[in-house]
Amino acid sequence: MLPEIGPEPAGDGTPFSQLTTMRVGGPAERVLVAHAVDELVAYAQGLWDTGEPWMLLGGGSNTVMSDEGFPGTVLLVRTTGIAPVDDDALPAGKIRLRVQAGHDWDHLVAACVDNGWSGIEALSGIPGLAGAAPVQNIGAYGQELSDVLHSIEFLDRERGHARRIPADSLGLGYRDSAIKQGLEGVVLSIDIVLSIGEAADESVQQPSPGRHAHAAPEVLSPPIAYSQLAGALGVDLGARVPIRDVRDSVLRLRASKGMVLDADDHDSWSSGSFFTNPLVTERFARSLPNDAPQFPQPVPEPEDEITTLEELEAGYPLRVPQPPAERMVKLSAAWLIDQAGVRRGFRLPGSGAAISSKHTLAITNRGSATADDVAELARFVVQRVQQEFGVILAPEPNLYGLEL
Numbered sequence: 001m002l003p004e005i006g007p008e009p010a011g012d013g014t015p016f017s018q019l020t021t022m023r024v025g026g027p028a029e030r031v032l033v034a035h036a037v038d039e040l041v042a043y044a045q046g047l048w049d050t051g052e053p054w055m056l057l058g059g060g061s062n063t064v065m066s067d068e069g070f071p072g073t074v075l076l077v078r079t080t081g082i083a084p085v086d087d088d089a090l091p092a093g094k095i096r097l098r099v100q101a102g103h104d105w106d107h108l109v110a111a112c113v114d115n116g117w118s119g120i121e122a123l124s125g126i127p128g129l130a131g132a133a134p135v136q137n138i139g140a141y142g143q144e145l146s147d148v149l150h151s152i153e154f155l156d157r158e159r160g161h162a163r164r165i166p167a168d169s170l171g172l173g174y175r176d177s178a179i180k181q182g183l184e185g186v187v188l189s190i191d192i193v194l195s196i197g198e199a200a201d202e203s204v205q206q207p208s209p210g211r212h213a214h215a216a217p218e219v220l221s222p223p224i225a226y227s228q229l230a231g232a233l234g235v236d237l238g239a240r241v242p243i244r245d246v247r248d249s250v251l252r253l254r255a256s257k258g259m260v261l262d263a264d265d266h267d268s269w270s271s272g273s274f275f276t277n278p279l280v281t282e283r284f285a286r287s288l289p290n291d292a293p294q295f296p297q298p299v300p301e302p303e304d305e306i307t308t309l310e311e312l313e314a315g316y317p318l319r320v321p322q323p324p325a326e327r328m329v330k331l332s333a334a335w336l337i338d339q340a341g342v343r344r345g346f347r348l349p350g351s352g353a354a355i356s357s358k359h360t361l362a363i364t365n366r367g368s369a370t371a372d373d374v375a376e377l378a379r380f381v382v383q384r385v386q387q388e389f390g391v392i393l394a395p396e397p398n399l400y401g402l403e404l
Contacts, residue, residue, distance in 0.1 A: 011017040016069065019076075020060035021127055021261060022271045022397075024371040026069025033076045037100065037188055038082040038168045039302040041155055041162065043075050044186045048157055055400075056186060058102065058129035061261075062136065062271055066401025067371045077131055077186075082111060085191060093196050094151055101131025101187050105138075116197030116219040119148045121246040122229065126263050127252040127272065135179045136396075141250055142225030147170040150191040150401040157184040158382040173277050174330070175396060177191050181288040197243075221246045222325055222361040228253065240255070257359035267356045271397040274378060275333040278391050282327040288389060289339075299325055333385075353377045 016025025024049045034040035041242045046356045047054040050400055053072030057063060079102035084221040099108055109124045122143040132138075133145045134152055149167040171178040179187070197219030230237045231306055232249045258267025277295075285294050306316050336342075337360045347354035351370030354377070356362035363377055381392050382404055395404060 002347060013072075016060070016063070016065035019057060019074070020063050020065065020271070021269065021291060022060075022064050022369075022374065023269050023365050024067070024369055024374055025063075025065030025400075026067050027285055028070045028074040030073040031076060032100070032245075033078055035078045036295060037079055039077075040077060040079055040101070040186065040188060043182045044155055045160075047073060047075065058132045059104070059127055061127035062132060062397045062401060064271060064374060064397050064399050068401055070400065079103070079188075082108060089131070090193065094193050095196050096191055096193050098189050098191050099130045099283060100189050103130045105130055105133060106352075109247065112194060113243050116243075117194040118197065118219060118221050118243045120145075120192070121221055121243040122226070124247045124250040124311075124349075125260045133390060134167075134170060134172070134187060134190060136175050137177050137179055139175075141229040141253070143222075144172075145192075145331050148192045148194060150193045152190050153188040154179075154183075155186040162188060174279065207290050219243050223235055247298045258356045258362060258364070259359070266366050267364050268364070269367070269369075270356065272363045273333070273361045273396050274316060274363040275337070275361060275381070275393040278331050278336075278393060279328050281353065282329050284390075285329040285331070288331070293335050295330040297328040300329055307318055331391065334359065336385045336389055336393070337361065337381055338390060340388040342381055348373075348377055348380060349402040351377060355381075375399070375404065379404050381391055 007129075013027045014029045014031050015027045015239070017023045019025075019028070020082050034043050044056075054075060055070060055072070056075050056077060058077050065090075077252045078120065079100040081100040081103060084096050084247070085096040085098050088095055094235035097112075097117075105126055105128050106124060107119050108130055112119075113121055113124075120143065122141040123145070125136060126138055127138060128138075134149060138145050145165065148171070149170075151164050151166045152170070153162055154165050155161070171181065177183075181209075219242060221243045223238045223240055224233065224235060224246075225237065227237060229246070229249060230239065232253055233239075233241055233245060235241055251260060258265060258270065259272055260268060262268045282296070285292075288294075307316060337355075342360065344355055344356060344360055345357040347366070351373045352366055354364055354366050363374055363381075367372070378395065386392050
């Protein structure tokens, strides 16, 4: 039985078209809302105990549900709050924040910029909630959550209780994590470590995070690491600029691509980037056209190949030397889609879904799309890119009851 935590909210049978930014999808059989951490823990544990199908949903920006809907319970995460964490291990000039899983991500970024805390300003405008950020290892314009993530508080289904997991144990990669790969549980909160603005006075170093402290304009970002952002700012790569300028420029860039939620803009009725940028071997990348954008990836450090006597005595197997890791290259999914002949605004005959009129990487709901419309267009894009370049695009959002 589920624990009794106040009355269940109205909304059973609510369609996913009202719960997700793509605005498609059939009804949820039942909807529960957790406004506090103890509610979130109790609901999740109760649902695990029942064995019934259920799913966790935050802002709905990374979910596309089928038109048939979900035959179970949807647990909405609505816990909020930001608080500094005392941490004597932090070096000078750093602050550690604990953010509840249901806190709106962009509201968090705005609060950090207002308080003069730098490190996530380039992640402005990303829709969704803080608890989903480590699942995808969100990133944009040269910054990733993994750059600042300290740890998460995680309700672990297998262990039956909450535990703190350090960031380096989460297997964070490009839009990937151990959670996405099957670590089952619920993110309750995340801890991030940011830099305190060098020129900010003492009053803005430890303010109430929910209040606007109006950080001094001298508070600078880390070096700008993304060429498009540098161009928008009118600076060279590696330059440091006021974090408020970074946020403003990122919001303008995202809005120009329909990537800032706006009820009046159908280009933003989407799940953001529908496909991840594919990773291919350097050898394969050489077969692509010379003008195909390519971004070489760091080569993993080889593991120690020597098995010590202590390890042998402890029963460890003898390490076998591994061949050097093949160099990988990240491609631009948007470029591949465009060069495969799928242009901005493209839609299949009679479909309510279309490629964004602002950016080829987004599949959008023009107001009447069904989930099947979205999936059909996505399959068409995947087929065209595979036929043209031999690259298979992978979807970024989670698809339920849909196949590409």
